[in-house]
Amino acid sequence: MQVSARNALKGTVKKVLPGLVNSEVIIEIAPGVEVTSIITKTSADNLKIQEGSQVYAVIKATDVIIATD
Amino acid sequence: MQVSARNALKGTVKKVLPGLVNSEVIIEIAPGVEVTSIITKTSADNLKIQEGSQVYAVIKATDVIIATD
Amino acid sequence: MQVSARNALKGTVKKVLPGLVNSEVIIEIAPGVEVTSIITKTSADNLKIQEGSQVYAVIKATDVIIATD
Amino acid sequence: MQVSARNALKGTVKKVLPGLVNSEVIIEIAPGVEVTSIITKTSADNLKIQEGSQVYAVIKATDVIIATD
Amino acid sequence: MQVSARNALKGTVKKVLPGLVNSEVIIEIAPGVEVTSIITKTSADNLKIQEGSQVYAVIKATDVIIATD
Amino acid sequence: MQVSARNALKGTVKKVLPGLVNSEVIIEIAPGVEVTSIITKTSADNLKIQEGSQVYAVIKATDVIIATD
Numbered sequence: 001m002q003v004s005a006r007n008a009l010k011g012t013v014k015k016v017l018p019g020l021v022n023s024e025v026i027i028e029i030a031p032g033v034e035v036t037s038i039i040t041k042t043s044a045d046n047l048k049i050q051e052g053s054q055v056y057a058v059i060k061a062t063d064v065i066i067a068t069d
Numbered sequence: 070m071q072v073s074a075r076n077a078l079k080g081t082v083k084k085v086l087p088g089l090v091n092s093e094v095i096i097e098i099a100p101g102v103e104v105t106s107i108i109t110k111t112s113a114d115n116l117k118i119q120e121g122s123q124v125y126a127v128i129k130a131t132d133v134i135i136a137t138d
Numbered sequence: 139m140q141v142s143a144r145n146a147l148k149g150t151v152k153k154v155l156p157g158l159v160n161s162e163v164i165i166e167i168a169p170g171v172e173v174t175s176i177i178t179k180t181s182a183d184n185l186k187i188q189e190g191s192q193v194y195a196v197i198k199a200t201d202v203i204i205a206t207d
Numbered sequence: 208m209q210v211s212a213r214n215a216l217k218g219t220v221k222k223v224l225p226g227l228v229n230s231e232v233i234i235e236i237a238p239g240v241e242v243t244s245i246i247t248k249t250s251a252d253n254l255k256i257q258e259g260s261q262v263y264a265v266i267k268a269t270d271v272i273i274a275t276d
Numbered sequence: 277m278q279v280s281a282r283n284a285l286k287g288t289v290k291k292v293l294p295g296l297v298n299s300e301v302i303i304e305i306a307p308g309v310e311v312t313s314i315i316t317k318t319s320a321d322n323l324k325i326q327e328g329s330q331v332y333a334v335i336k337a338t339d340v341i342i343a344t345d
Numbered sequence: 346m347q348v349s350a351r352n353a354l355k356g357t358v359k360k361v362l363p364g365l366v367n368s369e370v371i372i373e374i375a376p377g378v379e380v381t382s383i384i385t386k387t388s389a390d391n392l393k394i395q396e397g398s399q400v401y402a403v404i405k406a407t408d409v410i411i412a413t414d
Contacts, residue, residue: 001136001139003196004181004273006105008136019366021226024385025135030099036075037133038385040199040231040245043142047137056136058141061178062269062407063132064106065341066094066349067070067077067125068116070346072403073342073388088159090295093178107178109300109314109406112349127348130385131200131338134272135142139274144243146274157297162316163273168237174213175271176316185275194274200338201270202244203410204232204280205208205215205263206254208277210334211319211411228364247337247369247383250280265279268316269407277412282381284412301411306375312351313409323413332412339408340382342370343346343353343401344392 006061009035013053016044025049027057075130078104082122085113094118096126144199147173151191154182163187165195213268216242220260223251232256234264282337285311289329292320301325303333351406354380358398361389370394372402 011029023044025037035057049055080098092113094106104126118124149167161182163175173195187193218236230251232244242264256262287305299320301313311333325331356374368389370382380402394400 001141001194001274001276002185003136003139003141004175004177004185005134006107006178006181009102009104021228021366024130027135030102033078033099033102035078035128035133036130037135037142038075038130039135039142040144043135043144047135047140047142049135049137053137056139058134058136058272059104059128059132060269060272061093061105061107062405063128064104065074065127065403065405066096066106066108066112066116066118067072067127067346068118068122069346070343070345070348070401071392072346072348073382073384073392075385075388090159090297106349108349109351112351116347116349125346127341129338129341131198134196134198136139138139141274143272144245147240147242159297162268165273168240171216171237171240173216173266173271174268175273176213176268177273181273185273187273187275191275196272196274197242197266197270199231199243199245200336201266202242203212203265203334203336204234204244204246204250204254204256205210205265205277206256206260207277208279208332208412208414209323210277210279211313211315211323213316213319228366244280246280247282250282254278254280263277265410267407267410279412281410282383285378285380300406303411306378309354309375309378311354311404311409312406313411314351314406315411319411323411325411325413329413334410334412335380335404335408337369337381337383339404340380341350341403342372342382342384342388342392342394343348343403344394344398 005058007059009057013051074127076128078126082120143196145197147195212265214266216264281334283335285333289327350403352404354402
């Protein structure tokens with residue numbers, strides 16, 4: 001499947017913090033560079049996401065805000 | 070300034086593609102790992118974003134979709 | 139590829155309105171029920187989206203606002 | 208009230224799954240075609256959403272990602 | 277119509293900047309406090325938005341990022 | 346830090362409702378005008394947000410939907 005979102009960052013799941021409602025998933029996309037995703041617990045279970053899973057962090061370009069010091 | 074968004078990925082601007090309405094900004098957040106952001110041209114001008122600028126890609130955790138092959 | 143977004147509505151592209159910056163894509167997901175998506179022209183070209191294409195409208199559950207009369 | 212969001216899909220609430228924090232609302236927008244929304248429990252209570260309610264699924268066109276096989 | 281989005285800020289349109297693709301709408305929600313919205317030109321035309329129009333700025337609570345100095 | 350989001354509304358925190366997963370933060374941006382934000386509890390703790398805190402409500406212009414009666 002291809003998606004129209006401009007960012008599909010390949011990475012490895014470092015940690016999954018299942019909550020009551022949502023699950024927090026920490027993905028390493030490069031040595032020492034992590035992206036945090038929050039998805040519903042249902043989705044995390046459906047996708048069988050666990051430590052070591054190979055995943056893509058899919059992010060729309062319009063959802064990336066730029067900040068400068 | 071601190072922000073509540075869980076992801077603030079430090080990186081270097083590789084390319085700025087100014088459009089009529091929006092500007093496309095390509096940020097390298099790790100060797101060979103790029104994030105594309107689309108912001109309004111006004112914002113790109115206000116923040117004086119250009120190639121080589123040090124910036125943060127700020128992304129809410131709830132805006133990160135996870136995909137698996 | 140599976141995605142964590144809870145909505146992946148299968149449909150047929152009815153119309154593509156390419157703009158300078160973005161392309162507007164009208165997808166029929168059921169007889170007489172259409173969903174409008176706006177993606178960047180680059181993405182529309184990359185995915186070779188045209189009238190008749192079979193696609194999925196992928197929407198996060200948290201991006202669906204509910205309104206009542 | 209009219210909204211600027213390009214998608215206002217009329218439908219019937221099939222199921223409401225109240226959680227501690229959020230409520231999951233399943234809306235049938237065409238025979239066999241369902242859209243899942245996650246809103247805060249407060250909003251679900253304020254709008255008195257229950258099975259059989261007639262509602263609109265309001266979705267911005269820029270929040271609709273397109274995927275192709 | 278009621279919406280599940282937690283913020284519906286009543287205000288007066290101060291300025292409309294029609295672009296090729298999108299229109300920028302500046303809304304005064306309190307003396308000296310303005311909110312900028314970017315919607316498609318089609319939506320701005322459909323809603324007949326012009327200077328002086330009474331409108332609501334509808335914003336999901338999950339789309340409000342908090343920043344501190 | 347400057348951000349590309351077009352709205353950075355300065356205000357005072359009126360109420361913080363910590364939940365299990367998320368925290369609801371009510372910000373007064375003008376006398377009698379409040380904005381509700383929902384962020385993760387982790388973020389609320391990290392930013393030490395409490396009643397009386399001076400904060401900014403950061404909102405992308407594309408996340409502001411316009412509604413008219």
